[in-house]
Amino acid sequence: MYTPTFDYYRPKTLDEAIALLGKNKGAKVLAGGHSLLPAMKLRVAQPAALVDIGRIKGLSAIKAGKKEVKIGALTTHAAVAASAELAKACPILCETAAMLGDTQVRNRGTMGGSLAHADPAADYPTVMIALEATMTAMGKKGERDISAGKFFKDLLTTALKADEILTTITVPAYRNFPNMGGCYLKHRHPASSYAVVGVAAMVGLVDGKVGRVSLAVGGATVNPVRCSAAESALVGSAPTDDAIAAAAAKVAEAIANPMSDLYATADYRIRLATVMAKRALMTAAQRAM
Amino acid sequence: MKQSVSITVNGVEHTQEVEPRLLLVHFLRDTLGLTGTNVGCDTSQCGSCTVLLDGAAVKSCTVLAAQADGSEVTTIEGLARNGTLHAVQEGFWEKHGLQCGFCTPGMIMTAVDLLNRNPHPTEEQIRHGLEGNICRCTGYQNIVKAIQYAAEKAG
Amino acid sequence: MAKYVGTSMKRREDPRFIQGKGGYVANISLPNMAYLAIKRSPYGHARIKKINTKKAAKLPGVIAVFTGQDLIDGGVGKLPCGWNVPNIKVPTRWPLTIDKVRHVGDGVACVVAESAYIAADAVDLIEVEYESLPAVTDAKQAAEKGAPVVHDEAPDNVSYTWGIGDKAAMEEAFKTADHIVQLDLVNQRLIPTAMEPRAAVAQWNAATEDMTLWTTSQNPSPIRLLLSAFTLGIPEHKLRVISPDVGGGFGSKIFHYPEEIITPWVARKINRPVKWVSTRTEASTTDSQGRDHVTHCRMALKNDGTITGIDVKTWSNQGAYISTFAPLIPTALYLTLLSGLYKVKGIWGEMVGTLTNTVPVDAYRGAGRPEASYLIERLVDIAARELKIDPIEIRRKNFIPKNEFPYQTPVAFVYDSGDYGALFDKVEQMANYKQLRADQAEARKKGKLIGVGVAGCIEASGPAPSAVAGSLGSAVGFWESAKLRVHPTGKVQVYTGSHAHGQGHETTFAQVVADELGVKPEDVEVVHGDTAQIPFGMGTYGSRSISVGGSAIVRASEKLRAKALKIAAHQLEAAEEDLVYDQETGKVYVKGSPNKAKAFGELAFAAYTAHNLPAGLEPGFEETHFYDPANFTFPNSAHIAQVEVDADTGEVKIQKYVAVDDVGKVINPLIVEGQIVGGIVQGVGQALTEHGAYDEHGQLLTATLMEYAVPHADMFPMIETGRIETASPHNPLGVKGAGEMGTIAATVTIANAVMDALAPLGVRHIEMPLTPEKVWKAMQGSK
Ligand SMILES: Cc1cc2nc3c(=O)[nH]c(=O)nc-3n(C[C@H](O)[C@H](O)[C@H](O)COP(=O)(O)OP(=O)(O)OC[C@H]3O[C@@H](n4cnc5c(N)ncnc54)[C@H](O)[C@@H]3O)c2cc1C
Ligand code: FES
Numbered sequence A: 001m002y003t004p005t006f007d008y009y010r011p012k013t014l015d016e017a018i019a020l021l022g023k024n025k026g027a028k029v030l031a032g033g034h035s036l037l038p039a040m041k042l043r044v045a046q047p048a049a050l051v052d053i054g055r056i057k058g059l060s061a062i063k064a065g066k067k068e069v070k071i072g073a074l075t076t077h078a079a080v081a082a083s084a085e086l087a088k089a090c091p092i093l094c095e096t097a098a099m100l101g102d103t104q105v106r107n108r109g110t111m112g113g114s115l116a117h118a119d120p121a122a123d124y125p126t127v128m129i130a131l132e133a134t135m136t137a138m139g140k141k142g143e144r145d146i147s148a149g150k151f152f153k154d155l156l157t158t159a160l161k162a163d164e165i166l167t168t169i170t171v172p173a174y175r176n177f178p179n180m181g182g183c184y185l186k187h188r189h190p191a192s193s194y195a196v197v198g199v200a201a202m203v204g205l206v207d208g209k210v211g212r213v214s215l216a217v218g219g220a221t222v223n224p225v226r227c228s229a230a231e232s233a234l235v236g237s238a239p240t241d242d243a244i245a246a247a248a249a250k251v252a253e254a255i256a257n258p259m260s261d262l263y264a265t266a267d268y269r270i271r272l273a274t275v276m277a278k279r280a281l282m283t284a285a286q287r288a289m
Numbered sequence B: 001m002k003q004s005v006s007i008t009v010n011g012v013e014h015t016q017e018v019e020p021r022l023l024l025v026h027f028l029r030d031t032l033g034l035t036g037t038n039v040g041c042d043t044s045q046c047g048s049c050t051v052l053l054d055g056a057a058v059k060s061c062t063v064l065a066a067q068a069d070g071s072e073v074t075t076i077e078g079l080a081r082n083g084t085l086h087a088v089q090e091g092f093w094e095k096h097g098l099q100c101g102f103c104t105p106g107m108i109m110t111a112v113d114l115l116n117r118n119p120h121p122t123e124e125q126i127r128h129g130l131e132g133n134i135c136r137c138t139g140y141q142n143i144v145k146a147i148q149y150a151a152e153k154a155g
Numbered sequence C: 001m002a003k004y005v006g007t008s009m010k011r012r013e014d015p016r017f018i019q020g021k022g023g024y025v026a027n028i029s030l031p032n033m034a035y036l037a038i039k040r041s042p043y044g045h046a047r048i049k050k051i052n053t054k055k056a057a058k059l060p061g062v063i064a065v066f067t068g069q070d071l072i073d074g075g076v077g078k079l080p081c082g083w084n085v086p087n088i089k090v091p092t093r094w095p096l097t098i099d100k101v102r103h104v105g106d107g108v109a110c111v112v113a114e115s116a117y118i119a120a121d122a123v124d125l126i127e128v129e130y131e132s133l134p135a136v137t138d139a140k141q142a143a144e145k146g147a148p149v150v151h152d153e154a155p156d157n158v159s160y161t162w163g164i165g166d167k168a169a170m171e172e173a174f175k176t177a178d179h180i181v182q183l184d185l186v187n188q189r190l191i192p193t194a195m196e197p198r199a200a201v202a203q204w205n206a207a208t209e210d211m212t213l214w215t216t217s218q219n220p221s222p223i224r225l226l227l228s229a230f231t232l233g234i235p236e237h238k239l240r241v242i243s244p245d246v247g248g249g250f251g252s253k254i255f256h257y258p259e260e261i262i263t264p265w266v267a268r269k270i271n272r273p274v275k276w277v278s279t280r281t282e283a284s285t286t287d288s289q290g291r292d293h294v295t296h297c298r299m300a301l302k303n304d305g306t307i308t309g310i311d312v313k314t315w316s317n318q319g320a321y322i323s324t325f326a327p328l329i330p331t332a333l334y335l336t337l338l339s340g341l342y343k344v345k346g347i348w349g350e351m352v353g354t355l356t357n358t359v360p361v362d363a364y365r366g367a368g369r370p371e372a373s374y375l376i377e378r379l380v381d382i383a384a385r386e387l388k389i390d391p392i393e394i395r396r397k398n399f400i401p402k403n404e405f406p407y408q409t410p411v412a413f414v415y416d417s418g419d420y421g422a423l424f425d426k427v428e429q430m431a432n433y434k435q436l437r438a439d440q441a442e443a444r445k446k447g448k449l450i451g452v453g454v455a456g457c458i459e460a461s462g463p464a465p466s467a468v469a470g471s472l473g474s475a476v477g478f479w480e481s482a483k484l485r486v487h488p489t490g491k492v493q494v495y496t497g498s499h500a501h502g503q504g505h506e507t508t509f510a511q512v513v514a515d516e517l518g519v520k521p522e523d524v525e526v527v528h529g530d531t532a533q534i535p536f537g538m539g540t541y542g543s544r545s546i547s548v549g550g551s552a553i554v555r556a557s558e559k560l561r562a563k564a565l566k567i568a569a570h571q572l573e574a575a576e577e578d579l580v581y582d583q584e585t586g587k588v589y590v591k592g593s594p595n596k597a598k599a600f601g602e603l604a605f606a607a608y609t610a611h612n613l614p615a616g617l618e619p620g621f622e623e624t625h626f627y628d629p630a631n632f633t634f635p636n637s638a639h640i641a642q643v644e645v646d647a648d649t650g651e652v653k654i655q656k657y658v659a660v661d662d663v664g665k666v667i668n669p670l671i672v673e674g675q676i677v678g679g680i681v682q683g684v685g686q687a688l689t690e691h692g693a694y695d696e697h698g699q700l701l702t703a704t705l706m707e708y709a710v711p712h713a714d715m716f717p718m719i720e721t722g723r724i725e726t727a728s729p730h731n732p733l734g735v736k737g738a739g740e741m742g743t744i745a746a747t748v749t750i751a752n753a754v755m756d757a758l759a760p761l762g763v764r765h766i767e768m769p770l771t772p773e774k775v776w777k778a779m780q781g782s783k
């Protein structure tokens, strides 16, 4: 319930924050605090210092262009859920944010924090993989872009360096493309509310046939995975129930070393992933029409 | 290392030197003596500690007092205006939305946020909106009715 | 006659809670207060080799560190057991353990510091060297040869065995049965999870040698008695125990806990007020838990569905220590209910209470009765399916007929009253049962898994009478006290030995008093929880408050009315027999001449001025009654639920829930409905989501609310409730008890609904909680 002691800094600018991270060994970025503080309260995380980036200006804007939407890392889940721009351009994110955690968590937690934390049971990482999003990080040496596929490295581990700050997430404004639909489904843990399994599906139709599809499964493995076998099985077919079911049946191929816990064993996670993939693909295809 | 914070709670500004690790809920309960906000868990699940931070419902056990520096906080003690209960408080009383009362302040603050965003929620939206609040006594049914009462009353 | 009894008055306690003015123990702050924290075992079973407290003691802000031995040297006693069945072994339990840790969370040392934050830091600095030992966590395995021994005092891990019923009649029934249903089942471990974690604050006055202890208890007087006589040694007249607003209990706050010994002990030692507040994780590993039975049972039937025999053997997991009332639950509150709603001759039940490396188990909402209902109603349901009889029809066939009450069961109890046929008529009609079955048949054709679950359950509430409880092993009586103090102006204070922690006594009891005395409820104040104010009282559990505590209030009111009549007779110069006490207005008048009257307030005033009282009558207007009930009461219920199981994932969705209960006369329908609905949701939690799971080392896998899944709002549709009232003849109010019925019935109703949904797939039984994975796996297994 009580965190250990730590030093606390609240920089006003990104540069200042990056410098503080460089100077203080064992310092951690504090954004919404909704992954970090719970871990500190149980004393499983004991950072020597926190660099609170919450007051840095310009990190919580949502800017929608024709092709892509840029989302500031400090954008809260609530702001994503309620964003009119995203609802128009990339609604899968609104759908995801609305089922993430609970009202209070959504009011504090940030997209950047969720991605940087890389919790296997988190929702956004799965969607970012399906969206082929780009993460922009700022460090001592300046800015760099990291594709979602390269961002998640391991359990609670990302490509971010200790003194790098995630600033922007760029996602496709897919509703501006013709016949593109997306869907995120989650099997919510009855206690934690995190995703036991989350599935994100993006389907693009060309002349009534599946032209593009991306399918990602989170929760089953330490990082979300793309289900390429399922994707290839679907491309080129009409999105019929049978075609989708056949594709979804291949989801298991993508899930190596599935996780297992008291609530859901590896077998069951694969089962959920398969069923949910089918349902998500169907909905995404409908939305694409 | 101490941190100076200035937090306006229920309309009154409080400036204090605090340890960085002091949680907002302890700032409210122990530093200011506002014990209406309860603590029911240590993993941010139960919502007993919910207050409004700059108008939005948050779990004050998962916010540092330092993070709330410069902000406005409304707690259950600050909800009634000039001796008149807030419509949500009234709803909880009318509809028997509480038994032991421990979850109640958090429930009420969450409901206030819910109705601010969505003045006419469906039953399903109310139940979804209470996802971050646990009540072990009422079975939620009368809490849902209390919020419906408040929504109707507000017109 | 009743003006307030039977009406849905809004609760009088609510204004403080909805405005953040609840008076919970954790809210107490005293000048110069210090903060206590406990060092707890991370092991399920280990020998303590060394405890090093030096680093912790040196941390700035730490006042003192104490080990279990320090406490023993300082005079604390062992925690006693309050229900001693014959030949029970109650192994030693110190407030902090000294030799071994026997469950995760077992306390080994404590720190008192200037702030709760520092105390938490210091706890981390206490170094304990352990030698880890093999653990046993399963109720039945604990009793097997070669199992790790939890206490040397019970080398076979068996604390007690117990049996009840007519074994010969049972055996005969099975010999002559047409059909036998056999079932092995587990009633899983539950974590009560009242939303307020336990807390204690102690204040010592070194000059007067008085101790005040605020503690989150459902029964402050018995706690004071245990502290005085067994564990703390401060005499009762120097020890005040206050249990103020308590944030839910559900049984878990009945028991005597180490922290309410340690906190005052430390307060006296350092001569400062001390506060201890449990975290949720501590609560999960130290609050006594619930259920945890492994059972083999069978039912004998005739082909027409008549039940002729029930045979039960259960191993009850008592955890690492025998908690205060632990042995009561699986014996006199479980095996005694094996008759259910049914007329059955051949019933036999036996019990083995075992010790394991888990958190102690004791009463949890329902306590024994849900376990009994679960197995009976599962057996009946399976029997109905196997004999191809509708589940309601088979139940009706076996009901105890309404003209046979009082009914003596073969397992000790005498049921008071009931009309189970009417109960089921009502629930069938409210739920539109025939339509539900028709809808189900339609849905099945479309491949949907819709289930309709039915259960009829019995509860024994308000344990009684004291003498019988004593003969069964109780160390205490089960009466209740009430003191009614009428002030000179006619305002009334009720000092009750019952304790409210959500039940709304301040409203319900005021309604009773208002009708008994003819005053307004707003002129009645209910005081509870403070041993310096109330008479010794037994507290609140077992749905006893209204039937026992309420009856004490009625009897005390009768004494007041008798005194009022005496005063009025004297002042109106009439014979007492010629007077009428009008309970609607509180006026006492001469029969036939309502103008010759004295108002309640006038009589109260007269009692205090004592200027004009009948000769020999004491002044004052205050009466106390200790009410010892003649028997339990027997609430009963019929519940129907409709669920849909997702054929692809095994997820269960409740579509409809209808509950009809007979809790006797109802004082406040709003409050009773709240109790029933809240109880149902808790019961559904056991059926679908809750499980206090341990691994083989005794690690609790669900120690936080991240893992332990209590129900959330979105799991439920609006629950429909109805009731019938058969007055209990066992008490003057005709009431039964409403606190636990919902929980008792809901668990098995939902379980039956899920099995009904899966019946076409040949699934017979799945152990709770019915998580999606378990349901899905059962569906696979049946294919
Ligand atoms: C009760 C509860 C329920 C939840 N349920 C869900 C759920 O259902 N689904 C879900 O996905 N999540 C859930 N979460 C987690 C929630 O979404 C968190 O908000 C999120 O994971 C972290 O975001 P944050 O802003 O709070 O980050 P913080 O907690 O502040 O930080 C998390 C980590 O990321 C680092 N970090 C943060 N921001 C940056 C940045 N910009 N650059 C570099 N590093 C950074 C921090 O140093 C830290 O290591 C839940 C949380 C709680 C408390
Ligand atoms: S105390 Fe804050 S969520 Fe439980």
Ligand code: FES
Residues within 6 Å of the ligand: B097, B098, B099, B100, B101, B102, B103, B104, B134, B135, B136, B137, B138, C195, C247, C248, C502
């Ligand atoms: S009223 Fe007791 S927890 Fe909600």
